[in-house]
Amino acid sequence: MGAEIYLVGIGMGQDGTLTKKAQEIIDQSDLLIGANRMLEGFKALGKTSFVSYLPREIGDYLRVHTQYQKVAILLSGDVGFYSGAKGLLNELTDFNVKLVPGISSLIYFCAKLKMPWQNVCLTSVHGKDNLLIPRIKRESKTFALLNGGSSLKELCEKLKYYGLGQVILHIGERLSYEDERIISCRAEELTDFNFDPLLVVLVENPNPDTKVFEQIEDEAFIRGEVPMTKSEVRTVSIAKLGLTKDAVVYDVGAGTGSVAIEMAQKSPDIRVYAIEKNEKGLALIEKNKQKFAADNLEVIGGIAPEALEELPAPTHVFIGGSAGNLKEILECIYKKNKNVKVVLNTVSLNTLTEVMNLIETGQYEALDIVQMNISKAKKLGKYQMMMGQNPIYIMTIEKTNAD
Secondary structure, eight states, rough: OOOOEEEEEEESSGGGGHHHHHHHHHHHHHHEOOOOOHHHHTGGGGGOOOEEOHHHHHHHHHHHHHHHHHEEEEBBBBBTTSTTTTHHHEEEEEEEEEEEEEOOOOHHHHHHHOOOOOOOOOETTTOOOOOHHHHHHSSEEEEEESSSSSHHHHHHHHHHHHHOOTTTEEOOOOOSSSTTTEEEEGGGOOOOOOOOSEEEEEOOOOOOOOOOOOOOOOOGGGOOSSSSHOOOHHHHHHHHHHTTOEEEEEEEOTTTHHHHHHHHOTTTTTTEEEEOOHHHHHHHHHHHHHHTTOOOOOESSSOTGGGGGTTTOOSEEESSSTTTTTHHHHHHHHOOOOOOOEEEEOOOHHHHHHHHHHTTTTSSEEEEEEEEEEEEEEETTTTEEEOOOOOOOEEEEESSOOO
16 A cells, blocks of 8 residues: 555653654644654644554454555554564554554663663563563562552562562553653562553662573472472473473372472573362462462372363473373363473383373374482481482373374
8 A cells, every 4th residue: 555654652751852864754744643642742733543452443443445645553662672562563564554663661670770771581461461570689670660559569578578578660551651750679669559550660679680591409399298399300400391492381199389489580580380189289379379489380189080170282292190090181282282292200110001002093192201319328327328219201292193
């Protein structure tokens, strides 16, 4: 189509954060499109306007109203920073679309704080369930767009719950407007959550967890009478899974949660579901989740495969216990994702036999089988004695007839 469409980043909302190029495009356009707040500051121009921020609605309007030859679609901040530009680009492929950058809330806020932003971890909770806690735990500085006081309150409650109440919150409300407000305090000190929806936060963690590879010692876990997968076995099992960024992982038969916790620590982008039927085990997993600030771990009570039915499709599955339902569990997870990566552990010859019988049917193939026999030194008086653990099989399998 012949019309020129400009996606224009208009900065924070006030004239002072509008670039000269953005103002030029807006002045020359014969149609302005955007949410009410975006259009409010340009009413004095007397331009024809269409109130919308939905890509499909905007696209349909432009295809009907072909009389407009130069259109400016107004977007808050910068077009490349958690902007609606991505959805609009996908929708308006039949138009000549150009992007005009603007001043983002991150740049503006860091300038106000006199703080460089090149080493800040960037994220947002707008329109999605974003996991801030794992990022705040790992990063010295984390910036997020929030949804007003309620999301700030939830963040503070989680920070205190996970033992991160000492981190410093820099809170920016209605940036660039006359009633702009900036507050800095520790998370545990904040009690007023009466904030406008136009809210950002920059979290400073003076003691971030900077480990590149997380291997948690067995003694670090809160223990009980529930069986726990030991450190060396966890390391090999997780390595066999080959976790990827944005992985969705099931830990079936999670026990104390040691494998689930360690997987969750690999990346804040990984989502882990720990499935356990034992009430004592569930309580231990929750305690360990809190201790390690594993907010990207969700604890699911119940017996697999029934407990898996409502969960999102997994990319990876670790099976530490199947309660005799291995065949049904595998059928369930492969129905959800035919390309899922599955690793299972067994110390029981019964489960080993069950797995081998499934392989003999031709429905499954063993890609890798490892038997581990581990001995660890234990001090007895002045001697170091090697104490053997139960031998364990670590098996990587796949469904051969998944279609």
